[in-house]
Amino acid sequence: MSAVRRLLPVIASRPRPLIETLICNIVVQLGTLGLAAGLALLIGRTLAGDPADIYVAGALLAAAAVVTALATWRESMASHDLAYGLIGILRDRIFTALRRSLPDRRRRRHSGDLTSTALADVETLEWLYAHTVAQTLTAALVLAITVTVSVLITPWLLLIWVPLLVAGVATPWLTSRVARRQAAALAVDGVTLRSDMIDTVHGLRELRAANALDRRRRQIAARTASMTRMQAKVASRLGLERGIADALLALAALGSLAVAALTHDTLAPELVPLAFTVSTAALAPAAQISDLLRNAGTLRESAHRIVEILDRPPATRDAPPSDEPFPDLGTGLEFRDVSFTYDERTTTLDRVSFTIRPGETVALVGPSGAGKTTCARLALRLWDPDDGTILVAGHDATTLPDTRLRELVSAVPQDAPVLTGTIESNLRLGAPTASAHILEDAAKQAGIVSPDAGLPRGLASDVGERGAALSGGQRARVAIARALVNRPAILILDEATAALDPEADAAISAFLRRPSTRATLVIAHRPATIAACDRTIQLRDGRIVLDDHTM
Ligand SMILES: Nc1ncnc2c1ncn2[C@@H]1O[C@H](COP(=O)(O)OP(=O)(O)OP(=O)(O)O)[C@@H](O)[C@H]1O
Numbered sequence: 001m002s003a004v005r006r007l008l009p010v011i012a013s014r015p016r017p018l019i020e021t022l023i024c025n026i027v028v029q030l031g032t033l034g035l036a037a038g039l040a041l042l043i044g045r046t047l048a049g050d051p052a053d054i055y056v057a058g059a060l061l062a063a064a065a066v067v068t069a070l071a072t073w074r075e076s077m078a079s080h081d082l083a084y085g086l087i088g089i090l091r092d093r094i095f096t097a098l099r100r101s102l103p104d105r106r107r108r109r110h111s112g113d114l115t116s117t118a119l120a121d122v123e124t125l126e127w128l129y130a131h132t133v134a135q136t137l138t139a140a141l142v143l144a145i146t147v148t149v150s151v152l153i154t155p156w157l158l159l160i161w162v163p164l165l166v167a168g169v170a171t172p173w174l175t176s177r178v179a180r181r182q183a184a185a186l187a188v189d190g191v192t193l194r195s196d197m198i199d200t201v202h203g204l205r206e207l208r209a210a211n212a213l214d215r216r217r218r219q220i221a222a223r224t225a226s227m228t229r230m231q232a233k234v235a236s237r238l239g240l241e242r243g244i245a246d247a248l249l250a251l252a253a254l255g256s257l258a259v260a261a262l263t264h265d266t267l268a269p270e271l272v273p274l275a276f277t278v279s280t281a282a283l284a285p286a287a288q289i290s291d292l293l294r295n296a297g298t299l300r301e302s303a304h305r306i307v308e309i310l311d312r313p314p315a316t317r318d319a320p321p322s323d324e325p326f327p328d329l330g331t332g333l334e335f336r337d338v339s340f341t342y343d344e345r346t347t348t349l350d351r352v353s354f355t356i357r358p359g360e361t362v363a364l365v366g367p368s369g370a371g372k373t374t375c376a377r378l379a380l381r382l383w384d385p386d387d388g389t390i391l392v393a394g395h396d397a398t399t400l401p402d403t404r405l406r407e408l409v410s411a412v413p414q415d416a417p418v419l420t421g422t423i424e425s426n427l428r429l430g431a432p433t434a435s436a437h438i439l440e441d442a443a444k445q446a447g448i449v450s451p452d453a454g455l456p457r458g459l460a461s462d463v464g465e466r467g468a469a470l471s472g473g474q475r476a477r478v479a480i481a482r483a484l485v486n487r488p489a490i491l492i493l494d495e496a497t498a499a500l501d502p503e504a505d506a507a508i509s510a511f512l513r514r515p516s517t518r519a520t521l522v523i524a525h526r527p528a529t530i531a532a533c534d535r536t537i538q539l540r541d542g543r544i545v546l547d548d549h550t551m
Pocket residue numbers: 104105106107342343348366367368369370371372373374375
């Protein structure tokens with residue numbers, strides 16, 4: 001089924017503005033047609049020496065003009081109400097689809113690119129919903145009426161309308177493949193340009209330090225030039241198509257005039273202006289339909305990309321929501337024969353089994369690329385293992401509803417992002433209603449409020465744009481405190497202490513040694529951090545090579 005047809009039913013979710021748009025459109029089009037036809041009849045009868053009552057006719061025409069104007073105003077409001085409402089629904093569906101399917105295990109596409117293209121595509125659909133569906137239905141109706149009426153007045157007009165309508169439809173149909181190709185190329189260029197710009201702004205410091213800013217600027221300029229060339233090609237194609245459409249419309253007007261002139265002796269004289277007016281009145285809806293056909297390529301390309309996102313398979317299947325209590329079965333975190341691969345070629349984890357009991361703190365160590373972070377990601381259920389089971393608090397993780405799992409497991413990833421705001425707003429991220437006591441307790445455990453943290457304003461400290469006003473160590477402390485606010489049953493620290501200064505490292509080590517009921521997995525390289533743990537598991541090439549209390 002075509003992507004546009006898949007997205008059209010969304011329109012049924014807002015029937016009121018749709019019906020209003022449709023009715024107003026019909027009133028506008030028929031009102032305009034009625035005005036022109038009324039005037040033509042008036043002129044015809046005057047020319048034929050049988051003038052109508054000018055006052056009655058004037059009043060009728062004035063009333064039609066007012067109704068048409070009011071309907072135009074309402075139509076504009078209703079169509080935009082319809083379009084923006086539908087766009088909101090689509091954005092929400094896209095967000096849900098992306099949320100379910102990201103992070104992409106196989107890294108098929110950059111998630112930022114995907115989102116940015118989808119948002120641009122949704123804007124394109126504004127045109128479909130606000131200016132296309134109802135308007136095209138009405139235009140087709142008015143076109144059918146005008147062509148039928150004019151042909152009833154004189155069948156000779158068929159000679160004009162049939163070939164011109166065929167040519168009008170054939171032109172954009174013939175160019176539709178090129179149009180889609182161009183729309184796809186423009187979208188790729190646009191997205192790459194946007195993500196290059198965003199990456200450049202984010203990496204400004206690194207690019208400047210590497211003396212790479214000029215090179216980056218030239219790359220962006222080259223991409224812009226390529227886009228400009230493609231835009232010129234699109235403009236040239238659209239111009240040509242518009243030119244052909246205008247020429248066809250002009251031919252229709254001339255043809256109608258010629259038919260009116262040639263058949264005037266076979267027609268009642270008062271009908272001559274009417275035949276010409278009604279026939280040329282078909283030009284406006286014909287132009288509207290040709291406009292739609294001209295933009296169909298871009299529209300189909302955008303709809304296709306949106307449908308692609310909506311159809312993305314979920315990264316994990318969420319267990320159905322349940323009111324059943326999930327008793328903590330007391331096992332902490334357990335991996336049972338877990339195997340996992342990112343790309344189906346390399347085995348990242350090979351039958352990994354370990355248990356971290358409540359109250360235990362375990363260091364997961366091993367060389368770079370051994371699969372440590374992958375273990376943390378699977379425990380957080382970013383993806384499910386290809387084989388084996390992960391038990392969280394005694395439950396198979398795949399049977400736990402997502403929200404429950406997030407309450408049980410908290411993680412501090414490598415380079416955990418700190419969001420713009422204050423330390424408090426960052427701590428409240430996953431627990432908006434947490435009490436001041438809980439926040440302070442978490443901040444204390446992570447060493448934020450200690451004198452050596454360098455944060456005299458404590459929780460009220462401003463972290464700057466994405467944490468830029470904090471040092472690496474301070475950012476790590478905020479990320480650790482954020483993970484502690486939910487008081488998780490399972491805590492995972494993935495190289496979270498790597499950026500800490502010795503004082504903070506000592507504070508975190510002390511925190512790790514403190515007795516608690518939490519199961520804690522610490523991915524670390526630092527001897528001091530590893531020494532603070534009860535046990536060490538060593539991973540190499542995705543396999544456990546050591547699980548020991550001493551190392
Ligand atoms: N999203 C991904 N797509 C494909 N391969 C990945 C992905 N993430 C990690 N890998 C690969 O999986 C392997 C294990 O990576 P992982 O990050 O788990 O290692 P690690 O032990 O945590 O390493 P480090 O100590 O350097 O952080 C590596 O070879 C890595 O290149």
